[in-house]
Amino acid sequence: MMKLLTSLFVGLTLLSAPVYAQSGPLRLELTEGIIEPMPFAVPSFVPDSPAAAQYATDISRVVAADLTGTGLFREISSDAFISRVSSFEAPVQFADWKAINAQALVTGAVNVSGKRLTVRFRIWDVFSGQELGNGLQFAGTTDGWRRMAHKVADQVYSRITGEGGYFDSRVAFVSESGPKDQRRKRLAIMDYDGANVQYLTDSAAIVLAPRFSPTGDRLLYTSYESGRPRIYVLDVGRVKRQELKTQDGTMSFSPRFSPDGRSIVYSLIQGGNTDLWKMDLASGQSVRLTNTPAIETAPSYSPDGTQIVFESDRSGTPQLYIMPANGGEATRISFGQGRYGTPVWSPRGDLIAFTKQNKGRFHIGVMRTDGSEERLLTASFLDEGPTWSPNGRVIMFSRETQGASGRSSLYSVDISGRNLRPVRTPDGGSDPAWGPLQN
Amino acid sequence: MNVLSKFAALGALMLIAACSNNDPSALGGGAGGSGAIQPGSPSDPRSPAYFQQTVGDRVLFAVDQSTLSPQAQTVLQGQAEWLLANTDYTATIEGHADEQGTREYNLALGARRANAAREYLISRGVAGNRIQTISYGKERPIEICSTEECYSKNRRAVTVLTGSTLG
Structure with missing residues (x-):
């Protein structure tokens, strides 16, 4: 059974960065009848090394599956993407994501060092062109990669809906x-x-x-x-x-x-x-x-x-x-x-x-x-x-x-x-x- | 219960009534002949097979009910007589429910049914310490179709003999 080496949430951006989660326009109110799922894009996370490549792909797939599975979100296929995200640090080309009507964008990077796996990610409000909350990273073992994907998806879900997540559960x-x-x-x-x-x-x-x-x-x-x-x-x-x-x-x-x-x-x-x-x-x-x-x-x-x-x-x-x-x-x-x-x-x-x-x-x-x-x-x-x-x-x-x-x-x-x-x-x-x- | 199965139950009842008119032990002892009765076979009134097939090892219940019908009481009367005549045996009564109902409620309902059968046997003189009960709820159906024909057979209390002679 996998164990997280650490479950600390480490802010990637400095503490001075403002949090938009509560006031931004990117928000699903779950108390109302949501008929139209929110379109989002999760381009494959960027691997820091060849050893991280498969994990990066798999983690981004699980994040997307978690969100789609709620019925509240609709994934935009990568076939429609205009931008390619090849660097986690490069500025996001918001116009390219707006053009395909992605309201939320999740970008991430994966590092593998021996059996240790680290996921960094950011959540973007495409239409306001701003980050939704701070970027975070989770660290664990490689065989616990699914749990880290679920933790990323829980963050996306809770920042957009204002409710607690449920993906990292058994x-x-x-x-x-x-x-x-x-x-x-x-x-x-x-x-x-x-x-x-x-x-x-x-x-x-x-x-x-x-x-x-x-x-x-x-x-x-x-x-x-x-x-x-x-x-x-x-x-x-x-x-x-x-x-x-x-x-x-x-x-x-x-x-x-x-x-x-x-x-x-x-x-x-x-x-x-x-x-x-x-x-x-x-x-x-x-x-x-x-x-x-x-x-x-x-x-x-x-x-x-x-x-x-x-x-x-x-x-x-x-x-x-x-x-x-x-x-x-x-x-x-x-x-x-x-x-x-x-x-x-x-x-x-x-x-x-x-x-x-x-x-x-x-x-x-x-x-x-x-x-x-x-x-x-x-x-x-x-x-x-x-x-x-x-x-x-x-x-x-x-x-x-x-x-x-x-x-x-x-x-x-x-x-x-x-x-x-x-x-x-x-x-x-x-x-x-x-x-x-x-x- | 539909009319047809009522008739079937009545037929079984008459058969059982006919059998229980005879003292099983007397029948066992008196049937001399040249080996007409194989000990342990269904024709041996002292055998568990006789109990199962001729006396009848089970009683059926109406939907959600644990009350004993007149037919069920007749079967249990025969079981009591058999147990009184065959004191080497003890019994476990297994209570069951059909699949229409939630798992835990049906477990409790099966226990009620098994207990109703046990109380009847005790009322007919069988010692309480010879009869245990267990409930399987809806976990062990014998018929697997999802119609009343199968459900009626699954709502049952089955008296299973135990004892030294059975190992």
Whole structure:
């Protein structure tokens, strides 16, 4: 696994250079309906030496793919370029980029020294002819080149939209192969764009629904490796797992970290009844949070850790409820037609994503935390299990196709409901969990 | 459930009822003849194969439900009688759901179904410590089409025998 030698942001231009990001005309407001993607150009980054040539090309391609993948930007093909950028320091020929209607321009250079790789880049507002913010450089190892590309793209995205990026992040998921009645499942982790897939378990036991710790170093998941569903925590770096002991003879599943990473909330089945419990990770002690004859599962903490949204069928059908993080009276928030499940609190705290089943179709949707302004983003035979991008702008989920040859795969969609895209994985995929931005 | 499958279930029920009228152990002991019954074969009333095929090892549930239908209760009555007569065996009841539902909810629903079957067996005299439950949610369908015909077979609780004689 690659590690950044340093993640310091080093200003290339001197500190006296003004920052235009917040006031310049080059700005996408994501709160409004963006219909027309912003045209941009990423000419191949300039290699400092022949050893850097392939990295320079590849990094600029990944930067462009990240931006295009948002649906908010449209790349102008290099076939249309009038200017060639052969030096990172040479003045930009703005007229040439204006002529092909590139509103944003990203230029960069790549240096390779042994296994050390350095990327420098600048973002230009073509129509004002000015730099958008300061140039930056990232340094790391050559095998971590994709992460540096994602960091460049995160900078471009956040300077133009004013929102945090999400490209330098990872997704844990369940890799699936084989037919429906003999499906093999393995826990896996990958970059957000499907690159660098790494398997974390073999397919000997069913594994379900991983969730990242707040810092991304651990995963919680459910496995049948002991013969019955139990909760495990896995150290991602060392790929070492450990069972989190719950009461003997019970089944436990649906574990999620609290925002401070010190405790988990999970479902425990006793005598056929499923309730929510909370475990302090230091002591291993669990306390009960719900106590009803109904099914209570799929919990998710609010980002401030004070509340938990969860799914319960206490009204007769599965619906969404919010209760205080230590248990107590729960308030129902879903009132539309159909069945609601798998609520996930957005990292911004303002929305709850969910799965909805209505009239034989499944939907991924979002609603405000009081249940108002419900919007369905997708519709298919079986969509489920939404997870939020670190900036709360994109939702990834799994979609299973119908019938005997049905297959599960991962998709992402913007919270506006636009830009539905498959996320490519080597085999089938389900239960994605989007991790935090990496350092 | 459509009318056809209701009739099919009724047919199975009558067959099971006919079998459960006889004491399985008496049947096993009394069927002398010249080796007509191979021990362990489906015709041996003390065999797991007999339990699986003749008594019936599974009960089915309606959409989202874990209540036991009259047919399911009859099958479980037969299972209870068999377990009471064959005390070497213990059982694990596996609860399952069809694919219409979210993964974690269905895991909980499968547990409810397995428990409903377990409670019934206990109510008929089987010791609770002989019956474990596990839920597979929607992870282990036996039928893979995406129609009610398959779904109805996947919404099930299956009683799997364990015990020293099975290794």
